Amino acid sequence: MELTSIKQAWDGAEKCRQCHIRKFALFADLQEDDFMQLHLPITDLELQTGDSLYKENEAPKFVYTVRTGLVKLVHFLPNGNYRIIRLLWPGDLAGIEALHGITYLHQAITLQNTAVCKIPIENIEQLNRKSPRLYKQSIAHWQRVQKDTDIWLAELSVGSSKKRVANLLLYLNQRSSNDYFYLPGREDMGALLAITTETASRIIAEFKRLRYLQTEHQGAYINKNKLKQIS
């Protein structure tokens, strides 16, 4: 192993240990000696809106931790349409299916400028062999994801379009740290809720007219009470 690589690896591990997002992510309860095992380079990536982390069915080599920004997991349908399967927020993992030998299940595309940690899977597999702590986090991760997905299925895929949009806005608002939150484009909204772009647009426009929603740049503010009445 060459010097630069060693330096980089150490930097990665050091950064990782200090990262404020770590406690939410895969390495949450790694300990000092675990970090000593991390010999492979973890790299930071700064991505721009629309960049792709990986594609569906691609041979998987990395797992990603979202540090800032927002990522959509997309599944393309045979007819060219697509469906957004899930959103990834800071602290979430992308591509963790890579750890277990199967191909990526979706395409991961950023919705905003997004910072991620890119972790080679060999790195994690090494760690897995030596420390059971990673397993626990892995399971915790899957479980969280599953719970989210279930709620999605139960609440965002049923009822009238208006209810779905209202629920989506409340969900996005709730995930945001302040009142202002990221508002997806109408096409993405459709792909999230299984409705058409036009329907999404009509409903958003209506909410704006009713003052349930104010938009600004790429984001929005909402009147939670009014929207909860609808949902």
Next chain:
Amino acid sequence: MELTSIKQAWDGAEKCRQCHIRKFALFADLQEDDFMQLHLPITDLELQTGDSLYKENEAPKFVYTVRTGLVKLVHFLPNGNYRIIRLLWPGDLAGIEALHGITYLHQAITLQNTAVCKIPIENIEQLNRKSPRLYKQSIAHWQRVQKDTDIWLAELSVGSSKKRVANLLLYLNQRSSNDYFYLPGREDMGALLAITTETASRIIAEFKRLRYLQTEHQGAYINKNKLKQIS
């Protein structure tokens, strides 16, 4: 520990070791010495259609392996309606969220006469502490579930009702070992696909008239080619 209990435990472990479904389930790569750890009783249960394994938000005490039959995971909506989040087939696990301290996420109800293994969670937690092999299976489980759910989201929750019903029939057929497969009641079908009972009924009736589908008792045969054209 009393004698009867010891006997029962040993029986359970012995049965489990010999079970033909085991290779698909949680204990897939347990080994001889792992089995020696199983001191708590694993019990067989024979359930009838409509029985409930556990309820949403109930304090979790058991994990179940489905050995034969079919189970639905149900989430009830505030308005009294319900949505079926997932189906569990032989080899699948029910209530595994119990392992990680959270409450059950759904109500599990049998759709047919169903045999399950009922495993106390302490049992598994013991094992977890001593053997990392269970973790791997746990993760594999979550991953399989997630993949299923994703397909569900991508294919069974979009498109016209007719497409959804066609896709559901193809899915049910594909999961069956022979051509004949279990056909859910119309209400359950609606809850699976997020459509109304009446719509489900109309479409099934139409498929029958067109000879895309023949029903018999609780089950059915389909013309796959015709249904694939629709989907």
Next chain:
DNA sequence: CGGATCGTTGACAGGTATCAATGCTGGTGG
């Protein structure tokens, strides 16, 4: 035989997709 449960069908209103046209906005190059 009667009753309960589930499936089927009809009529209708309202909702949503579809097709098409028109605004709006941010970025690019002249």
Next chain:
DNA sequence: CCACCAGCATTGATACCTGTCAACGATCCG
């Protein structure tokens, strides 16, 4: 600096689909 363009959002008209409410038929079981 401005005109233009590309991409997105909005809006309209319409047909179709689906939910809703209601009635009726089929089947099973006591």
